[in-house]
Amino acid sequence: MKLFANILLAALMGVVASASFAADEHAAAPAAAVAKPAKPDPAKGDTVFNATPANSQSCASCHNADGNSAIAANPKLAQQHPEYILKQLQDFKSGARKSAIMKPLASALSDEDMRNIAWFVGSKKVKTGFSKDKDTIALGEKIYRGGIGDRQIPACAGCHSPNGAGIPAQYPRLGGQNAEYTIAQLTAFRENVRNNSIPMTGVAAKLNDREIKAVADYIAGLR
Numbered sequence: 001m002k003l004f005a006n007i008l009l010a011a012l013m014g015v016v017a018s019a020s021f022a023a024d025e026h027a028a029a030p031a032a033a034v035a036k037p038a039k040p041d042p043a044k045g046d047t048v049f050n051a052t053p054a055n056s057q058s059c060a061s062c063h064n065a066d067g068n069s070a071i072a073a074n075p076k077l078a079q080q081h082p083e084y085i086l087k088q089l090q091d092f093k094s095g096a097r098k099s100a101i102m103k104p105l106a107s108a109l110s111d112e113d114m115r116n117i118a119w120f121v122g123s124k125k126v127k128t129g130f131s132k133d134k135d136t137i138a139l140g141e142k143i144y145r146g147g148i149g150d151r152q153i154p155a156c157a158g159c160h161s162p163n164g165a166g167i168p169a170q171y172p173r174l175g176g177q178n179a180e181y182t183i184a185q186l187t188a189f190r191e192n193v194r195n196n197s198i199p200m201t202g203v204a205a206k207l208n209d210r211e212i213k214a215v216a217d218y219i220a221g222l223r
Ligand code: HEC
Pocket: 049, 057, 058, 059, 060, 061, 062, 063, 073, 074, 075, 076, 077, 085, 088, 089, 098, 099, 101, 102, 105, 106, 109, 117
């Protein structure tokens, strides 16, 4: 009888123990849900962006101190939507977007660095450029504003907005971007070399080289 009572007691204690464990788990849940990333700090982003790490170049050496890359092959980052910049840095790090240059650089950044940098460059004003090719500007404008209906190429303006400012946080700013960079990206989407965006793979699939050049040159002058 005593043995039975002991077993019963042990079982009861087990129930009590697991009940209080469940209660603890329950109490811990809301605490985990509020553990969101800290508010981005653009001043810290500025410091990391302009610092020269050992064995590596600063971000600023290729993208300029304020994100207005002067080198045509490198994208301007200034005034870009921070959420888009953050996604690109995560995609470079994970390999979802391939770049031999950006992969090691993005991999060295913590999530916090990425957020701080994204909000830093996003706070800078973009230096807009100019369209250079008079012969293709009308074609570029037509594609950007209206698309090419009979080949199911949608208007870029529909997602990237008529003035190229994009729509935060989903659609990146394009206005003023270096044409050489835009040509490389549209070609990479078309050839499936850049495949981190299903909508853009579809958009670029049907554009020929001449159309890509024309729309990229139009975008460079968009403001
Ligand atoms: C050696 C030059 C170089 C350095 C240094 C460099 N970048 Fe880049 N960056 C590039 C090039 C080139 C690309 C375009 C990559 C591609 O898609 O081919 C790029 C692309 C990017 C993009 C994507 C922009 C977009 O519009 O999609 C971001 C964001 C970026 N770099 C941030 C950074 C940050 C942050 C650093 C420092 C940690 C950095 N870069 C350092 C050359 C550089």
